[in-house]
Every structure is written in structure tokens, then in C-alpha cells.
Amino acid sequence: MNSGGVMREPADLVVRSRRAVTPEGERALAVAVRGGAIAALRPYDDPPPARETADLGDIALLPGLVDTHVHVNEPGRTHWEGFDSATRAAAAGGVTTIVDMPLNSLPPTVNVAALEIKRKAARGRVHVDTGFWGGAIPGNVADLRPLHEAGVFGVKCFLSPSGVDEFPALDRAGLREALTELASFGGLLIVHAEDPDSLTDPTGPTYQEFLGSRTQDAERRAVEQVIELAAGTGARAHIVHVSAAACIEPLRQAQRDGVRISAETCPHYLTLAAEEVTGPAYKCCPPVREAPNRDALWQALADGVLMGIVSDHSPSTPDLKVPDFAAAWGGISSLQLGLPVVWTAALARGYGLSDVVRWMAQGPAALAGLPYKGGLRVGADADLVAFDPAAEFTVDVASLHHRNPVSPYDGKTLTGAVRTTWLRGVPVDYVTPNGRFLTPKPAGE
Numbered sequence: 001m002n003s004g005g006v007m008r009e010p011a012d013l014v015v016r017s018r019r020a021v022t023p024e025g026e027r028a029l030a031v032a033v034r035g036g037a038i039a040a041l042r043p044y045d046d047p048p049p050a051r052e053t054a055d056l057g058d059i060a061l062l063p064g065l066v067d068t069h070v071h072v073n074e075p076g077r078t079h080w081e082g083f084d085s086a087t088r089a090a091a092a093g094g095v096t097t098i099v100d101m102p103l104n105s106l107p108p109t110v111n112v113a114a115l116e117i118k119r120k121a122a123r124g125r126v127h128v129d130t131g132f133w134g135g136a137i138p139g140n141v142a143d144l145r146p147l148h149e150a151g152v153f154g155v156k157c158f159l160s161p162s163g164v165d166e167f168p169a170l171d172r173a174g175l176r177e178a179l180t181e182l183a184s185f186g187g188l189l190i191v192h193a194e195d196p197d198s199l200t201d202p203t204g205p206t207y208q209e210f211l212g213s214r215t216q217d218a219e220r221r222a223v224e225q226v227i228e229l230a231a232g233t234g235a236r237a238h239i240v241h242v243s244a245a246a247c248i249e250p251l252r253q254a255q256r257d258g259v260r261i262s263a264e265t266c267p268h269y270l271t272l273a274a275e276e277v278t279g280p281a282y283k284c285c286p287p288v289r290e291a292p293n294r295d296a297l298w299q300a301l302a303d304g305v306l307m308g309i310v311s312d313h314s315p316s317t318p319d320l321k322v323p324d325f326a327a328a329w330g331g332i333s334s335l336q337l338g339l340p341v342v343w344t345a346a347l348a349r350g351y352g353l354s355d356v357v358r359w360m361a362q363g364p365a366a367l368a369g370l371p372y373k374g375g376l377r378v379g380a381d382a383d384l385v386a387f388d389p390a391a392e393f394t395v396d397v398a399s400l401h402h403r404n405p406v407s408p409y410d411g412k413t414l415t416g417a418v419r420t421t422w423l424r425g426v427p428v429d430y431v432t433p434n435g436r437f438l439t440p441k442p443a444g445e
Contacts, residue, residue, distance in 0.1 A: 009034075010048070010049040010050055010051055011032035011033055011034050011039055011040070011048055011049070011050040011051070012033050012034050012035070012050070012051055012052065012425055013032075013033040013050060013051070013052045013053070013054070013382070013422075013425050014030050014031065014032050014033070014047045014048060014050035014052070014053045014054070015030070015031045015033070015053075015054045015056065015061055015384055015386075015422070016029070016030045016031075016044055016047055016053065016054070016055045016056060016057075017029060017031075017044070017056040017057070017058075017059060017060060017061035017386075018044055018056075018057060018058050019058060019059070019060040019061065019353070019389075020041075020044075020060070020061040020376055021060060021061065021062050021063070021353045021354055021357045021376065022041070022375070022376045022377065023362065023375050023376075023377060025354050026060075026352070026353065026354060028043065028044035028045075029041050029042065029043065029044055029061070029376070030042040030043065030044055030046065030047035030048065031061065031376060031382075031384065032047070032048050032050065033382040033384075033422075033425035034425075036381060036382055036424035036425050036426075037372075037379060037380065037381055037382055037424070037425075038376065038377065038378055038379065038380050038381075038382050039378065040378060041376065041377070041378060054386075054420070056386050056419075059386050059387065059388050059419060060353055060386070060387045060388070060389050061376070061384060061385070061386060061387075062094065062353065062357055062361070062376075062384070062385040062387050063357060063361045063362075063373075063374055063375050063376050063380070063383060063384065063385070064094065064095065064096025064097060064128075064361065064373070064374075064381075064383030064384060064385055064421065064422075064423070065093075065094050065095040065096065065097075065338070065339060065357075065360045065361045065364075065374075065385070066095070066096075066097040066098075066360070066361050066364040066365045066368070066370065066373050066374045067090065067095045067097070067098045067099070067310050067311050067313070067335065067338070067360075067364065068098075068099040068153070068264075068308075068310050068364040068367055068368050069099070069101065069240060069241065069264065069266070069310035069311060069312045069313070070086060070090070070098040070099065070100055070101060070310075070311060070313045070335060071100070071101045071103070071104045071312075071313060071314045071315070071331070072086045072098075072100045072101075072105065072122075073104045073105050073315070074105055074118075074121050074122070075105055075106060075117065075118070075121040076104075076105045076106025076107070077104055077105060077106065078121075079317060079403070080104065080315050080316050080317055080403065080404065081313075081315045081402065081403050081404070082125070082403060083121065083122040083125040083126050083130070084125045084126075084127070084433070085401055085402060085403040086098070086313070086335060086402075086403075087125070087126045087127040087128045087130065087433070087435055088127050088401040088430050089313075089335045089336040089400060089401035089402050090127070090128045090335050090336070091127050091128050091421045091423070091428040091430065092336050092400075092401050092418060092421070092430070093335060093336040093337060093338055093339050093340075093418060094339045094385040094387060094418045094421055095128060095335065095338070095339075096128045096129060096373075096381075096383035096385070096421060096422075096423050097128060097129045097130075097131070097365070097370065097373050097374075097383065097438065098128060098129075098130055098131070098335075099130070099131040099132065099133055099153055099368055099438075100118070100122075100130060100131070100132050100133065101133055101156060102132070102133050102134055102135035102155070102156055102167070103135060103156070103162055103164055103166075103167040104164060104314070105118060105121075106166065107166070108135050108137075108164075108166050108167045109132060109133065109134050109135055109147075109152070110134065110135040110136075110137050110140050110143060110147075110167075111140060111143040111146070111147065112143070112146050112147060112150045115132060115134065115147060115150055115151075115152065118132060119132070119437060122437070123437075124433060125433055126433050126435030126436075126437075127423075127428055127430065127433045127434065127435050128423060128428070128435045129373075129381075129383075129423065129435050129436050129437075129438050130435055130436075130437055130438065131151075131152075131153050131368065131370075131437070131438040131439065131440075132151070132152050132153070132437075133152055133153055133154055133155065133156050133190065134147035134148075134152035134154070134155040134156070135155055135156055135157070135167060136155040136156065136157040136170060136174075136178045136189065137157070137167055137168050137169075137170070138168055138169075138170060138171075138174050141174075141177050141178060141181050144178065144181050144182060144187060145181065145184075145185055145187075148182075148185060148187045151437075151439030151440070153188065153368045153369065153439075153440055154182075154187060154188030154189060154190055154238070154368075155178070155182070155187065155188070155189055155190070156189075156190045156191070156192070156240070157169070157170045157174075157175065157178060157189060157190075157191055157192070158170070158191075158192040159175065159191065159192065159193055159194060159195065159196065159222045159225070159226075160192070160194040160195065160196040160199055160218075160222070161196070162192070163285070163329075163330060169196065172225065172229075175191075175225070175226070175229055176229050176232075176233065179229050179230060179233040179235040179237065180233045180235070182235045182236070183233045183234045183235035183236075186236070187235075187236070188236050188237070188238060189230075189235060189236070189237045189238070190237075190238045190239075190240050191222075191226050191237060191238065191239055191240065192240055192241070193219060193222035193223045193225075193226055193239050193240075193247075194214065194218045194219055194222050194285070194286055195217075195218045195219075195221035195222040195225070197221075198215065198217055198218035198221055199213060199214055199218050200212075200213045201213060201326070202325065202326040204326070205323070205324040205325055205326055205327075206325060207274065207277045207282070207283075207325050208274070209325070209326070210283065210287060210325035210326060211274055211287050211289070213326075214285060214286055214287050216244035216245065216246040216247075216289070216293070217246065218286075219242070219243065219244040219246065219247055219286050220244060220246040220247050220250060223239055223242075223247045223250055223251065223263075224250050226239065226261065227250060227251070227254040227259055227261055230254075230259055230260060230261050231254070231257070231259045234260070235260065236260040236261075237260065237261050237262075238261070238262045238263065238264070238367060239251070239261070239262070239263035239264070240263075240264060240312070241264065241265065241266050241269070241284075241286065241310075241312045242263045242264065242265045242269070242297070242300075242306060243265070243266075243269045243286040243287065243288070243289055243293075243297075244286065244289065244293065245289075245292075245293045245296035245297065245300075247263070248296060248297075248300045248305055248306075251263050251300075251305050251306075252300075252303070252305045255305065262307045262367065263305070263306050263307065264306060264307060264308050264309065264310050264363075264364075264367075265297050265300075265301070265306050265308075265309055266309060266310060266311060266312045266332075266334075267309060267311065267334055267337075267338045267341045267342050268282075268284060268288055268312075268332050268334065268408065269288060269289070269294065269297055270294060270297055270298060270301075270309065270342065270345055271294075271341050271342070271344070271345045272288045272294075272408060273288065273289075273290060273291040273294055274287070274288055274289055274290045274291075275290060275291060277408075279321075279323070279408075280321040280322060280323060280324075280325060280328035280329075281321055281332070281333075281406050281407060281408040281410070282332070282408045283321070283325055283328045283329070283330045283331075283332075284312070284314065284330050284331055284332045285330040298349060301355075301359055302351075302355075307359075307363040307364075307366070307367060308358075308359050308360065308362075308363025308364045308367065309338070309342055309359045309360050309363075310338075310360075310364055311334050311335050311338045312331075312332065312334075313332070313333060313334055313335035314330075314331025314332060314333070315331060315333040315402060315403065315404055315406065316329040316331055316404065316406070317404050317406075318404055318405070318406050321406055332407070332408060333402050333404070333406055333407045334407065334409065335402065336400050336401055336402060337395065337400070337407065337409050337414070338360065339356070339360065339385075339387070339416060339418065340393075340414040340415065340416040340417065340418075341409060341414060342356055342359070342360065343356055343389065343414075343415060343416040344414045344415045344416065347389075347415060347416075353387075353389060357374075357375075361373075361374035361375065362374045362375055368440065369440040369441055370438065370440075370441065371441060372441070381424050382422060382424050382425035383422065383423055383424065384420075384421070384422040384425075385418060385420070385421050385422075386418070386419040386420040386421075387416060387417070387418055387419065388416065388417045388419055389415070389416050390415070390416075391415070391416060391417035392413055392414070392415050393413070393414060393417055394411065394412070394413045394414075395407070395409045395410055395411060395412050395413075395414060396410070397409070397410035401430070423435065
């Protein structure tokens with residue numbers, strides 16, 4: 001193949017679609033694959049010779065999605081979720097790359113020894129490509145550089161209690177210390193941003209009482225603290241799972257001022273609303289807020305203040321989702337459903353598949369420094385998804401690959417169905433784990 005995409009030898013695979021979603025928009029294309037990478041993009045009606053061809057017709061062809069916010073929980077809490085079940089769910093939802101969070105597993109990934117334990121648990125069990133975040137907790141600042149050198153994509157911290165005792169929060173001094181250390185070698189800090197001094201105990205068991213205990217102001221105050229310290233240290237910071245519209249303007253202004261800060265949101269904040277909560281499957285932290293707040297998050301995505309949508313897949317066993325919202329585990333399972341959930345809502349709001357790919361593939365890939373993921377372009381990994389944008393289905397949570405049948409989307413009718421997922425040009429069969437471990441790609445490579 002030359003730079004113009006001319007094939008000199010037959011491709012391993014050609015996938016044709018009249019709705020191939022590229023960084024330039026939807027095009028009718030034949031995507032040629034050789035050696036696990038995209039070797040050429042040709043007109044739909046002029047495919048190159050290939051050993052195997054798949055013609056999708058009007059079924060859309062997307063790049064594999066990149067989900068940089070997944071709590072796999074293995075080892076230690078594998079009964080909540082594990083690498084086998086999580087990565088099968090990811091593939092079934094069109095996600096071909098995940099980055100695993102450092103907490104809820106035992107031990108948490110807060111040093112290189114724990115990272116090696118995590119990798120050992122995952123080895124031979126991942127059906128999609130998998131990377132790892134490290135963790136920043138009180139007392140481990142000396143571990144941050146070794147974690148970076150060992151291949152984590154960055155480190156995560158909490159500013160309020162994480163929900164598990166083995167992953168305590170950083171105070172202001174600890175946050176500054178972590179940012180200063182990370183700035184010294186170009187590391188990334190991702191932050192669960194809720195101000196602990198602004199949180200209160202719920203006054204009762206209902207959702208409204210839980211929502212009142214974790215206000216938008218608590219989220220905004222924490223975001224403003226991260227902005228201030230990132231600006232002062234020059235470090236790169238990222239706010240995870242923004243739920244509050246009150247955070248948008250501080251983030252917008254900081255980005256205009258050149259602060260190295262980005263932020264994400266999640267399918268549940270874009271599609272669920274406090275007014276519709278029916279049970280503890282909806283509980284997460286920060287919480288799902290009212291419908292007008294949801295509208296502001298969509299606008300922040302359209303404006304680019306929020307760079308992407310990731311799942312924050314944080315499952316648990318059903319017994320932890322007790323009816324008392326003050327006591328129930330806070331986490332939403334959605335890894336397999338994120339694409340149709342977001343597409344259903346995006347379609348109703350007038351957005352297209354190109355927008356969804358920008359938010360769920362390109363943005364997260366850029367955050368993690370994965371230039372070979374998240375796009376249909378020559379040289380990228382041939383992670384491909386056949387997605388029927390018109391198909392409708394009703395969610396049966398018991399039929400999902402998630403280990404436990406708990407989800408607020410159970411029984412909801414969604415638009416858009418994944419038909420086939422290819423990882424580096426090979427269809428995922430949900431039996432043979434062909435995923436690889438990923439590490440950040442240095443700039444310029």
C-alpha cells in the first residue's frame with residue numbers, strides 16, 4: 001500500500017458500508033484491513049481485492065469505541081465483575097478498548113506491585129484491548145512516577161470518600177503534591193471531583209434525600225479547586241463523570257485561559273433524570289440530576305467543553321443495591337449499553353453518528369494518548385463495529401454479558417444495535433480472548 005491507499009496485495013479483510021463514519025463524516029467506503037490495521041480506505045463501489053469481504057450495505061460502520069472509565073473489579077471483587085465478563089460486555093456494545101480504574105479491585109492499583117497483580121489477573125482473559133489507570137492516595141506520591149514508567153495511562157484520585165476504605169481521598173495538600181509530582185514528568189491526574197465539606201448525610205432513604213446530600217455546588221467547588229491547582233502547578237488534569245451543569249462555565253473559562261484541564265460525562269447523566277428514578281439501580285456518585293441539567297450537559301458536549309462520553313461502569317452484586325438510597329452501592333452498570341443508550345438520545349436531539357463517534361471514540365482515545373484507536377483512518381488499528389442505527393430492542397438485563405443483572409436501563413426500548421465487532425480485523429467471538437494490554441504511546445511515535 002502507498003500513501004494514497006493503493007493496495008499492492010490482497011487485503012486480509014474488506015468491510016464495505018454506505019455509512020462509514022470517519023473523522024471527516026459519513027462516507028460510502030470499503031475499509032481494507034491487513035495485519036490488524038486499516039491499510040486503505042476506498043470508495044464503496046471500488047473495493048480492493050481481499051481474502052474476505054463483508055458488505056454491510058446501509059448498516060453503519062463505526063470505529064471501535066474507547067471507554068476510559070471502567071471498573072472491572074478483578075482481582076478481589078470479581079464477583080462484582082471481572083475481566084472476562086466486562087470485556088465481553090464491552091465488545092457486545094461496540095467498545096474495543098477499555099481502561100480499567102484502579103479501585104474496587106483488591107489490591108487497588110496504587111503501586112507497581114499492585115499493577116502487576118492486576119495484569120496477572122487480566123492476562124489471557126480480555127476480549128478487547130485493555131489499559132490501566134493507577135491511583136493517587138495519601139502517602140503514595142513516590143509511587144506515581146514508577147506507575148507512569150510501568151505503563152499506566154495516568155492516575156486517579158478522589159477528593160471525597162471513594163466508597164471503599166482501601167482507596168482514601170486526597171485533601172488539598174495531597175492534591176497539590178500529586179499534581180506537582182505529575183507535572184514533573186508529564187503525567188495525567190484524573191479526578192473524582194466532589195468537595196467533601198459540601199457533602200452531607202442523606203436525611204432519609206429516598207432518592208430526593210440522597211440527591212440533596214450531593215449538590216451541584218459540591219461538584220463545582222471541587223472542580224474549581226482542581227482548576228486552581230492545575231493552573232498553579234502546570235499539570236494536566238481531567239475531571240471524570242461530570243454530572244452538574246454548574247461545572248461547565250468554570251471548565252469553559254479555564255480551558256480558554258489555557259489551563260490543562262478536560263472533562264467527561266457519562267450516558268446516565270445524559271439520558272436519565274432524577275424525576276424518573278424508580279430504584280437503587282439508578283444510584284451513582286455524583287448523582288443523576290434533574291432533566292434541565294441534562295440539557296446543559298448535551299450543550300457542553302456540542303461546545304467541546306466536555307470532550308467525551310464514557311461509561312463509568314461500576315457494577316456490584318444485586319444485594320448491595322438495597323432500597324435505601326443512603327445505604328445502596330453507588331454505581332451504574334452500562335458498559336454493553338452505552339452506544340445504543342447515547343444514540344437513542346442523540347438521535348432525538350438531532351445529533352448524528354459522527355457526533356457520537358467523536359464523543360465515544362475519538363475523544364476518549366485522545367485523552368488516553370491512543371492515536372491508533374478511535375478512528376477509521378489508514379494506519380489505525382482495524383477495530384470496527386457494524387452498527388444498525390435503526391434497529392430497536394428492549395433491554396433484558398439478564399441477557400447482557402455483565403456478571404450481575406442490575407441496570408437502570410432494564411426494560412427500556414433503545415434504538416441502535418451492534419451486529420459485529422472486529423478487534424484488529426478479527427471478529428470477536430466471545431469465547432477466545434484476543435485482547436492485548438495497552439500502554440501510552442509516546443508523542444511523535
